[in-house]
Amino acid sequence: MSSKINESDSAELRKRQAQFTKELHGDDIGSKTGISALISKNRSAQKEAVAKYLKHWDGRTDETSEEKRLEDYNESTHSYYNVVTDFYEYGWGSSFHFSRFYKGETFASAVARHEHYLAYMAGIEKGDLVLDVGCGVGGPAREIARFTGCNVIGLNNNDYQIAKANYYSKKYNLQDQLDFVKGDFMNMDFEPNTFDKVYAIEATCHAPKLEGVYGEIFKVLKPGGVFAVYEWVMTDKYDASNPEHRKIAYEIELGDGIPKMFECQVARDALKNVGFDIIVDEDLADQDDEVPWYYPLTGDWRYVQTLSDIGTFFRTSHIGRKFTNIMVSTMERIGLAPEGSSKVVTALEEAAVGLVAGGESKLFTPMMLFVARKPLVEEPKSSKK
Ligand SMILES: CC(C)=CCC[C@@H](C)[C@H]1CC[C@H]2C3=C(CC[C@]12C)[C@@]1(C)CC[C@H](O)C[C@@H]1CC3
Numbered sequence: 001m002s003s004k005i006n007e008s009d010s011a012e013l014r015k016r017q018a019q020f021t022k023e024l025h026g027d028d029i030g031s032k033t034g035i036s037a038l039i040s041k042n043r044s045a046q047k048e049a050v051a052k053y054l055k056h057w058d059g060r061t062d063e064t065s066e067e068k069r070l071e072d073y074n075e076s077t078h079s080y081y082n083v084v085t086d087f088y089e090y091g092w093g094s095s096f097h098f099s100r101f102y103k104g105e106t107f108a109s110a111v112a113r114h115e116h117y118l119a120y121m122a123g124i125e126k127g128d129l130v131l132d133v134g135c136g137v138g139g140p141a142r143e144i145a146r147f148t149g150c151n152v153i154g155l156n157n158n159d160y161q162i163a164k165a166n167y168y169s170k171k172y173n174l175q176d177q178l179d180f181v182k183g184d185f186m187n188m189d190f191e192p193n194t195f196d197k198v199y200a201i202e203a204t205c206h207a208p209k210l211e212g213v214y215g216e217i218f219k220v221l222k223p224g225g226v227f228a229v230y231e232w233v234m235t236d237k238y239d240a241s242n243p244e245h246r247k248i249a250y251e252i253e254l255g256d257g258i259p260k261m262f263e264c265q266v267a268r269d270a271l272k273n274v275g276f277d278i279i280v281d282e283d284l285a286d287q288d289d290e291v292p293w294y295y296p297l298t299g300d301w302r303y304v305q306t307l308s309d310i311g312t313f314f315r316t317s318h319i320g321r322k323f324t325n326i327m328v329s330t331m332e333r334i335g336l337a338p339e340g341s342s343k344v345v346t347a348l349e350e351a352a353v354g355l356v357a358g359g360e361s362k363l364f365t366p367m368m369l370f371v372a373r374k375p376l377v378e379e380p381k382s383s384k385k
Pocket residue numbers: 087088090091092095096097098202203205232256257315316320321324325345348349351352
C-alpha cells in the first residue's frame with residue numbers, strides 16, 4: 001500500500017479538507033471550546049464527518065478491512081479529529097496525550113512534566129528550530145517553547161486544530177516562537193535537513209506505515225539532529241493471534257482513529273530501516289509507578305491527588321463519561337447537539353475501555369520513548385545492520 005499521493009491529488013485533498021472545515025466549524029475557530037463549540041457545528045457537515053470517521057469501523061479485523069483503513073488514513077484521521085477535538089478539550093485539556101504521575105502531582109503538572117521530559121531527552125535548546133509532528137491544538141508546542149526558548153513549527157493534517165493552535169498562540173503571545181501549518185506527515189513539504197530537533201507526541205501512531213512518517217522525519221532533520229517520540233505501540237507481550245489481545249487493540253484503533261496499532265518491534269525496526277541510530281528505547285509505562293498513566297480513565301478516586309483535579313477526573317471517570325453520554329444524547333435528541341454526536345461519545349467510551357484494558361494488562365503503552373539520531377554522515381542503507 002503506498003501512502004505517497006501525487007502533488008495534484010494532495011493539493012485537491014487539502015482544498016477539500018479546508019473547505020469542509022469552514023463548512024463544519026464556521027469562521028470563528030478558537031473562541032469556543034468543548035460543548036459550546038460542539039453545539040455550534042453545521043448539522044449536515046457534522047453528520048458527514050461522523051460517517052467518514054466511522055465508515056471503516058464495522059467490527060472487522062480481517063486484512064481487507066485493515067487495508068481499507070490504511071488506504072484511507074488521511075481522510076479518516078482528519079474526520080476523527082474533526083469530531084473529537086471538542087470532546088478532548090472538554091474532558092482533557094489542550095494537550096492530547098497521557099502522562100506519568102507521581103503521588104501529590106496535579107494533572108496539569110504531570111502533563112507539562114511529560115512534555116518537558118521529552119524536550120530534555122531530545123536535547124532541545126534555546127534558538128533551535130524544532131518540528132512538532134502531529135501537533136494537535138498546540139498544547140505541547142506552547143509548553144516546550146516556553147520551557148526551552150526554542151522555535152516550534154507544528155505540523156498537522158487537521159485544519160480545525162491548526163486554526164485553534166494559531167488562535168492560542170496569539171492569545172498567549174507566543175506567535176514569535178510558534179507556527180502551525182497544514183500537512184500530512186507522510187508527505188512533508190519541508191526542505192531536507194531543515195530542523196535541529198523533531199519530536200512527536202502520541203501522533204505518529206496514526207501513520208499507515210511507520211517507515212513512511214519516520215522516513216520523512218529523517219529527511220527533514222539536519223545531520224546529527226535528534227528525533228524523540230512518545231509512540232503508541234502494542235508491547236512485546238501482545239499476541240495478535242490471541243482474540244482477547246486483538247479485541248483490546250481493535251478498541252484502541254476504533255476509539256482513537258488509528259488505522260492499525262503496530263507492535264513495538266515494528267517501530268524499532270522502522271527507525272533503523274530509515275537510517276536512524278536509536279539512542280534511547282524505553283517504555284515509560286513499565287516503571288512500576290504508584291499512580292498509573294491510565295488512572296483518570298478508571299475514575300478510581302484513590303488516585304486523585306489534589307482538589308483542583310476533581311473536575312477533570314469527574315469528566316474522565318466512568319461515571320463522568322456516563323453523565324456526558326446522557327447529556328450529549330439528550331442534547332442530540334432535542335436538536336441542540338448535531339446528529340452523530342452520541343455516536344462519537346460511544347466511540348470515545350470504547351477508546352477509554354480499550355486503553356484501560358491495554359494499560360492494566362501491559363499489552364499497550366502510549367509512551368514508548370524512542371530517541372534517535374540522524375548520523376552526521378549518511379551511510380548507504382544497504383550497509384546498515
Ligand atoms: C488518539 C491518540 C493517539 C491520543 C489521545 C490520547 C488521549 C488524550 C485521549 C484518548 C482517549 C480520549 C478520551 C477522552 C479525552 C482524551 C483521551 C483521553 C474523554 C475523557 C473526553 C470526554 C469524553 O466524555 C470521554 C472521553 C474518553 C476518551
